[in-house]
Amino acid sequence: MITIYHNSSCSKSNAALKALAECGEPFEIIEYLKDTPSLATLQEVIEKLGCKPHDLIRTNEAVYLENYKGKNLSDEEWLQVMHDNPILIQRPIIVNQDKAVVARSEDSIKAAL
Numbered sequence: 001m002i003t004i005y006h007n008s009s010c011s012k013s014n015a016a017l018k019a020l021a022e023c024g025e026p027f028e029i030i031e032y033l034k035d036t037p038s039l040a041t042l043q044e045v046i047e048k049l050g051c052k053p054h055d056l057i058r059t060n061e062a063v064y065l066e067n068y069k070g071k072n073l074s075d076e077e078w079l080q081v082m083h084d085n086p087i088l089i090q091r092p093i094i095v096n097q098d099k100a101v102v103a104r105s106e107d108s109i110k111a112a113l
Contacts, residue, residue: 002027002113004103005037005045005093013092016103020094023113036086042079045093048100053078056090056102064088 004020006029007013020027030037037045046053053075057064063085073081082089094103094112101112 003030003095004028005030005032005089005091005095007031007033007091010091012104016092016094016109019103019106019109020113025113032086032089032091036083039079039083042082042089045095045100046079048095048098049093049102053082056082058088058090061088 002020002025004013004017004027006017008031017029042053046056049056054073057068057078059065059069068081090102090104092103094101094109096112099112101108103109103112
């Protein structure tokens with residue numbers, strides 16, 4: 001099953017959701033600001049993305065700039081930061097079996113499918 005970590009206030013996330021709806025495959029929507037992924041789920045998604053936790057952080061958000069900019073945290077600490085502040089998680093993320101992408105472009109959406 002395909003999963004999208006979605007923020008309905010984000011135009012890129014809404015575009016990815018529309019593309020998923022048009023592909024005809026069943027999918028699950030997780031509104032991660034309301035239903036924050038567990039630390040284990042975040043770790044699993046990051047592994048599927050093939051990145052480090054800090055790479056998934058939205059560094060332009062006020063909460064990051066005010067509280068975390070310039071801090072040298074461990075991967076586990078960055079995971080906790082994302083769990084505690086889900087607004088910092090890049091979006092949208094599409095997970096399809098053993099791969100995941102930050103689906104901010106048509107090409108990345110296609111790569112996920």
